[in-house]
Amino acid sequence: MSASLRLETLSPGAAPLAALDALLAAAEHTDGQPAFNDQTRLETRAGTNHVVLGFEGDRLVAAAAVADDTLELVVAPDARRRGLGEQLADHVLTSRTGPLLVRVLEPFVGALPAPTLAWAHGDHPAARRLAARHGFEPVRRLLQLRMPLGGEVDAEVGADAKATASTTGVSISTFRPGLDDAAWVALNARVFAGHPEQGKLTESDLHARMAEPWFDPDDFLVARGDDGAMIGYNWLKVEQPEADGSRIGEIYVIGVDSAHSGQGLGRALMVRGLNRLKERGCTTAALYVEEDNGPAVPLYRSLGFTDHTVDVQYAKKS
Incomplete structure (x- = not known):
């Protein structure tokens, strides 16, 4: 067991943000995937979630973030297997947590509960042990699928007879910042009405993502009906090239209005998106999908996506 961590709560705009970015990078x-999801990173920069930092001396070696009752945790790769994750999890799961505003009000509303959900990005044995120790059990599995990008993707790859029949009268163009914002948020909310994270995105959340360095409106494909209304979309996220020249392009989020589902529009958007990623110099395409998403998983596999890794969400046993 290592020496005890020195724990600090991150203040909005505080200097340790740079050190936290370095730790996450x-x-x-090492892990091949981020320890904090995009929403957590954005909320951390905005100071709207609760972040606890763990230091050994002056070096940041661990961090935990809590927002909307959900915990994410990271330990520096060269500081693992020394009990640091256990120390940090023990603290967060037994102490005050929550958004800054709520913590300010805590003396008036009573003690805040510990988080009852946690994400493990990658099905790591250490995460399983931590979850079991604190009485958490797996409740969701989020697959990360990948496929190599070679030549042009053919719309008929893996398609059935109706794969492209529905695209008549549908145009696919790009997102228009300032014009399409509200329409996209409304459509996204309908498409993901039952999703605990994606369906809650607001225009503020959209704008925060649009302010990120990776955002390019030409990578945000929008399908419109013959009346010009938005009926589907495929938002792409292109990463910076790796040192070896490889480059990952992500199908960041894709959705089709329920009135147009089952007609091949999702496949058409996927094909257009994959070819766009190829044009952008990406060598690999990636996407995340709920393991139990019956319509989507077979589509992605038919296009050539295969398993890469899995994120597991844990919930506190009742």
Whole structure:
């Protein structure tokens, strides 16, 4: 067991943000995926979630973030297997947590509960042990699928007889910042009405993502009906090239209005998106999908996507 961590709560705009970014980058380089999801990163920069930092001396070696009752945790790759994750999890799961505003009001509303949900990005044995120790059990599995990008993707790959029949009268163009914002948020909310995270995105959340360095409106494909209304979309996220020249392009989020589902529009948007990623120099396409998403998983596999890794959400046993 290592020496005890020195724990600090991150204040909005505080200097340790740069150190936290470096810690997250190191973990992502080792693990092949981010330890905090995009929403958590954006909320951390805005100071609207609760972040606890763990230091050994002056070095940041661990961090935990809590928002909307959900915990994410990261430990520096070269500081693992020394009990640091256990120390940090023990603290967060037994102490005050929550958004800054709520913590300010805590003396008036009573003690805040510990988070009852947690994400493990990658089905790591250490995460399983931590979850079991604190009485958490797996409740969701989020697959990350990948496929190599070679030549042009053919719309008929893996298609059935009706794969492209519905695209008559549908145009696919790009997102228009300032004009399409409200329409996209409304459509996204309808498409993901039952999704605990994606369906809650607001225009503020959209704008925060549009302010990110990776955002390019030409990578945000929008399907419109013959009346010009938005009926589907495929938002792409293109990462910076790796040192070896490889480049990952992500199907960030894709959705089709229920009135147009089952007619091949989702496949058409996927094909257009994959070819766009190829044009952008991406060598690999990636996407995340709920394991139990019956319509989507077979579509992605028919296009050539295969399993890469899995994120597991844990919930506190009742």
